[in-house]
Amino acid sequence: MLILNDVAVRYGRFEALRGVDWSVGTGQSTVTALLGPSGCGKSTLLRAIAGFEPLAAGTVSWDGEDLSGRPPHRRDFGVVFQDGQLFPGRTVAQNIAYGLARRGVRGAAAAERVATMLDLVQLGGFEDRPVGALSGGQAQRVALARALAPEPRLLLLDEPLAAIDSQLRESLAESIGTIVRAAGTPTVLVTHDHREAALMADTVSVMRAGRIVQTDSAERLWRRPADEETARFLGARAVVAGVVRSGVLITELGETDLRGRVGFDDLADGDCTVALRPEAVIVEPDPASPAVVEHAAALVAGRRARVRVGGDVFEGVSSVPISVGDHVRLGLAPGALAVVGR
Numbered sequence: 247m248l249i250l251n252d253v254a255v256r257y258g259r260f261e262a263l264r265g266v267d268w269s270v271g272t273g274q275s276t277v278t279a280l281l282g283p284s285g286c287g288k289s290t291l292l293r294a295i296a297g298f299e300p301l302a303a304g305t306v307s308w309d310g311e312d313l314s315g316r317p318p319h320r321r322d323f324g325v326v327f328q329d330g331q332l333f334p335g336r337t338v339a340q341n342i343a344y345g346l347a348r349r350g351v352r353g354a355a356a357a358e359r360v361a362t363m364l365d366l367v368q369l370g371g372f373e374d375r376p377v378g379a380l381s382g383g384q385a386q387r388v389a390l391a392r393a394l395a396p397e398p399r400l401l402l403l404d405e406p407l408a409a410i411d412s413q414l415r416e417s418l419a420e421s422i423g424t425i426v427r428a429a430g431t432p433t434v435l436v437t438h439d440h441r442e443a444a445l446m447a448d449t450v451s452v453m454r455a456g457r458i459v460q461t462d463s464a465e466r467l468w469r470r471p472a473d474e475e476t477a478r479f480l481g482a483r484a485v486v487a488g489v490v491r492s493g494v495l496i497t498e499l500g501e502t503d504l505r506g507r508v509g510f511d512d513l514a515d516g517d518c519t520v521a522l523r524p525e526a527v528i529v530e531p532d533p534a535s536p537a538v539v540e541h542a543a544a545l546v547a548g549r550r551a552r553v554r555v556g557g558d559v560f561e562g563v564s565s566v567p568i569s570v571g572d573h574v575r576l577g578l579a580p581g582a583l584a585v586v587g588r
């Protein structure tokens with residue numbers, strides 16, 4: 247199990263990480279995503295774990311052993327970067343066998359391991375291909391096979407899908423999740439995309455400004471973000487005050503019964519802050535309402551409207567066509583709302 251205790255990393259006077267307490271590989275969680283906006287310190291944290299970045303404070307340990315004296319190649323961690331970084335001019339098999347030779351696995355044993363890894367990433371028979379002749383998705387799967395071949399005790403993936411077409415990304419995200427679970431290797435996945443985190447990870451840790459602000463399942467994160475900034479990062483467009491009474495949430499947009507809903511079972515009565523993704527706000531035509539549509543668009547996921555109500559602006563969804571200038575009323579859809587920080 248990987249444990250980080252009060253870790254700090256500095257670049258000159260800039261503190262890129264501070265006070266990071268974190269653990270990976272506990273309980274049932276195989277894949278842990280490190281999710282956060284650009285520049286928050288995700289790659290720095292991954293590099294600190296891998297041993298590429300010296301710590302200004304704190305410790306990184308594995309099963310109780312402090313790793314500070316161990317260089318990256320002696321940590322037994324596999325690493326895959328954004329663009330795979332395969333060795334050019336070599337074949338797929340030569341790339342995958344690279345880490346095996348360093349561990350003394352050669353000849354027939356290495357060839358067998360390479361074939362097993364290629365089957366795992368569904369590229370059986372690709373041994374003799376030059377890596378320059380692979381598609382982006384195939385190259386990333388070879389990079390994954392290369393990282394997993396020496397049976398690392400931890401796998402570190404830094405935005406492994408960043409260079410992949412959006413069409414392929416979702417299926418590759420799923421297949422990487424399946425592959426690392428089949429290999430049973432605890433994995434850290436760095437991503438700035440919350441969809442990708444939810445598709446691949448069992449546990450999601452949200453980072454901001456060099457700190458980890460929340461660690462939860464993706465589902466819990468959607469419903470109970472730690473603070474307003476986290477809620478906005480996860481797609482909330484508006485925040486309103488609410489109050490919970492006997493499990494019923496009451497807001498200026500209406501009320502909704504949260505009893506029995508996943509993620510809200512432990513919600514105590516009292517005042518709260520409610521974060522609203524557009525799907526949480528239902529827009530319906532109502533000529534008598536003072537709320538007016540400022541912007542309307544037909545998206546693949548449905549009709550979207552930006553609505554002004556006095557000084558406030560909400561984004562919502564509509565099941566009927568609406569246009570700019572229409573008067574509408576707003577309601578709550580419980581599925582996409584979140585209660586912040588409680």
Ligand SMILES: Nc1ncnc2c1ncn2[C@@H]1O[C@H](COP(=O)(O)OP(=O)(O)OP(=O)(O)O)[C@@H](O)[C@H]1O
Pocket residue numbers: 257260262282283284285286287288289290291438
């Ligand atoms: N070698 C370096 N020297 C100085 N500052 C650095 C260095 N590497 C990173 N930083 C700074 O540290 C902060 C964290 O960078 P990091 O690359 O870890 O962020 P990130 O969350 O991985 O971002 P992204 O999603 O854009 O890759 C940023 O402000 C970055 O500018």
